[in-house]
Every structure is written in C-alpha cells, then in structure tokens.
Amino acid sequence: MNLAPTIQAFVLHFGEMGSRWGINRTVGQIYALLYVSPKPLCADEIVDGLGISRSNVSMSLRELQAWNLVILKHLPNDRRDFFTAPEDVWQIFRTLAEERRKREIDPTLSVLRELLMTDPKTEEESFAHTRLSQMHGLIEQVTNWYDDVKRLDTERLATLLSLGSKVTKLLDAKDRIVSIGRRRSQTGKS
Amino acid sequence: MNLAPTIQAFVLHFGEMGSRWGINRTVGQIYALLYVSPKPLCADEIVDGLGISRSNVSMSLRELQAWNLVILKHLPNDRRDFFTAPEDVWQIFRTLAEERRKREIDPTLSVLRELLMTDPKTEEESFAHTRLSQMHGLIEQVTNWYDDVKRLDTERLATLLSLGSKVTKLLDAKDRIVSIGRRRSQTGKS
DNA sequence: CTGTAATTTCAGAAATTTCTGAAAGTTCAG
C-alpha cells in the first residue's frame, strides 16, 4: 500500500466498517479507494493500492457492480476495465438504501406475508400470529414511506430532511391557517 | 426443536436474515423466539426450543441485552432469569435504529471529522478531501434528521410516515394558503 | 458453612467466510 496517509486511513476505516455492515473488508476498501480517486482506476492499480491479490480484486469488483456502487468505464485505446464510484453522494445513498432493502427487508416481508396466510391453530400460534402481523404492519408502513420519499429529487429530499420533525408543526400550522382562512372568507377549501 | 411450524419457520428465517444483518444466526433465532412467545422464557426453554448449547444461549442473550432488544425478568420464587422482547414494535424499531447508528454511523462520522481536520498537501489529497467532506455532509444531514424525528411520539411518527412525500406538497400548499390569506386580509403572518 | 441450582467463561472444535495462486477463458491486434 502506497497511498497518502489520509486516504489510507479512510480506506482502512471503510474496510473495518465493512464488516459491521455485511460487506467484507476488501469490498469496503476498494469502494473507499474508488470513492476518493479523482480518476477511474483499473484492477492492477487497486492491487497496488491495497496490496491484495488480483483475483480478490476481480471478485470484489464484481460484488460492487452487483450492488450498483461502482461504474465500469473504458478509456480509448485501452483494453482494461476502469472503475469509478458515482459522483453524487445522494445517488449513492439512494442506491445503498435500495440494495439493502432488496436484501434485508423484502425477503422478510414476503416470509411474513406467507406465514400470515395460515390460520393459527393453538393459543400459542394465535399469539405469534398477532406479533407477526404487528411486525409486518410496521415494516410495510416504513417501506411505503420509503417508496414514496425515494421518488423525490435531491433538492426536495434535502428540504424534507432539514425540516425534520418540524413537519408535524407544519401540519398543525396548516390546520390553523386554513381555519383562519375559512373564518375570514367563509369559502374555505382544504 | 419442537415448535409450531409457523413459529419454527419464523425463527429459522430470522436466523438466516440475522447473518445479512451483522447479528449472528443464534442471536436472530433467540430474538425471534422471544418475540413470538406469549410469556417470558428461561435459558433452558430456549435451549429446548432451538436445539443449541446452553453456553451459546447464555452468550447470545448477553448480546441481545447489549442491543437492548431483550428484557430480563424475574418470576416470584424462581431463581432463574427469564427474558422477553419488548411489546411495542415501534419501540423495537427505535432501539434498533439507535443501536445501528451507534455501531455503524457514529464511528465513521468521527473518523471523517478527524481526517477533515488535516490540510490536503497534494492535488490527490485535495480531491479526496472534498469527497470526504461531501460524505460527511450527507451523513450529518441524515443523522440530524434522525435525531430530530426520533423524539416524536409514536402517533406523530406514524402520521409523518403515512404522509410520505406529500409533506413537500404540503409545504407548497402552505405557501399558497398563506399568500391567499395575505391577499384577503392584508395582515398575513407566516 | 455446605450443597444445589443456576449462570458465565473460555479454550479449542466446527463451520463459515475470505483470500490466493494457478489455470482457464476472453478479446483483439497483427
């Protein structure tokens, strides 16, 4: 490894965190390296940068492509594959959310749906049934929200985030304003 | 293992998913079992239910306690430790979000802050610096939103979720209504 | 105290995941 100290520290940290995240160390490191590189890198540059085997790089890049976290590029007059991380951090964030949902949420949702189809026979199963149903309800509510919000463009998403919990105040405010409007004009319309 | 088929399926699925989540299979299974049990279970009941070693149960319960996902109870005239999962799924959701944040986000945030303190020396480092700064900005924005929202009670949180992206429409609506109010009364006030 | 019922610890066995080197596959210029 022969990287600037800051870059090296970032890459190593991402490798460590990778494990806490369910992606492995190498995958995390490669992603981090691509993320901070001003230009696309080819596999051998990654091998040099991280000091790992060529085959490991190949497999890890494959995984990153499956996650849609990395873009394959070709330079003119060069047969090699080059890779970059997408520019827009918000886009990366969305992609990550999307992929994690596919892998971590959807399978559970479908198992829950399946299990909820069967009628509970015993007292015990009946209790379990209501618990599964609660969990299903929660996950569905959260993913519906997510489906709804993910369609927003970055600017609106940022507005929504910066608003935070104030939206509930806004709700109250809306009601107040609307009712004032009504009182004044007698033609109120929500 | 001698559980009702539905319960068994749920427990096994949760075990599998556990691995995709960074908690291990046993921990996932124990949590699932407690979640669907109408009454607190003691360690030996879990051993019977899941067919795993007593010591594994002990260690896994320890981990679940560290995650705040399990509650230790004592029954009168019984020296054994009994465990349940919290009732309220929303509370569980919050706990999970909180713990994942502590483990998966905060360390990265602090590393990023640290690295951003140093001045970039080369062109390369300078590029990396802006990328780190972008990532830092995004994470901070998202966690600030989260900090803000997590204080809401369950009801308000549910409202906010069911509203989804409509909040942005609401924002527009507010502006419109306020301006109508102004036009009508000449005393508009946001 | 003593003995019993419980929990915890921990060394190392078992299982799983990650990583490597060697071989095979692909692509393309000449």
Place this chain on the structure above:
DNA sequence: CTGAACTTTCAGAAATTTCTGAAATTACAG
C-alpha cells in the same frame, strides 16, 4: 490463426466467526 494483454474461475489455504463442553463462578436455601 497466434499470441499478448487482460479478466474470471475455482479448489483449497488462511483467517475469522460461531458454537460447544467442561470448568469456574455466583447466589442462596437450609
């Protein structure tokens, strides 16, 4: 075609994580 430049595959080595049984520890009733 041929062979050079590159990428992928994959068996098994290495590393890591999980799990177990045995021993140690704790708690407490008698």
